[in-house]
Amino acid sequence: MSCNSDQLPFPCIKCGLCCQRVSLAKETLFLDRGDGTCRYYDPASKGCSIYNERPDICRVDLQFTLHYTHLYTWEHFVELNLVVCCQLIEADESE
Template sequence: MHDVVAPRRTFPCTGCGACCRHVGLAEETRFLDRGDGTCRHFDEAGRSCAIYAERPLVCRVDRYYDAHYVHLVGWDEFIELNLMECARLAAMDEATSPD
């Protein structure tokens, strides 16, 4: 008999682009920095990824989890940790945006 594994919930990305505007802050994403902290593949006008279908592993939350964190932390906790980081990056954007 095989164990039935419940499907994991999808990462609730809002598409705000905060993670793309701060790739220079993390060692794992620094290689994407175009020189100002923003990802070289981030389309500012469309607030989207110009290479979405071919984006690197680090930009794919579910696959990055499977490759690096599956044996360290549960999926739901990984989502919560990432959502906290999303909120921190979004707050950085708000603090630096002109009123």
């Protein structure tokens, strides 16, 4: 659900790759269970085992509201995040 009811929610495809690469960003290092994957990642569902209580850094809408509204429109922010999603997918497919 979006923080702003006028914006569409982030179009996550639920691939789980961002959760499997928390060691790539300093902001998410604290979630690393030791192998680069989030300690709350559930491989069966490819999702978060604490989704409703997940950390703020994992909430795309909230991160936009707290840190990026002065830099980007919501649409541009989503576009930038989707570029990273595509990079993660491409890297995963080449492994």
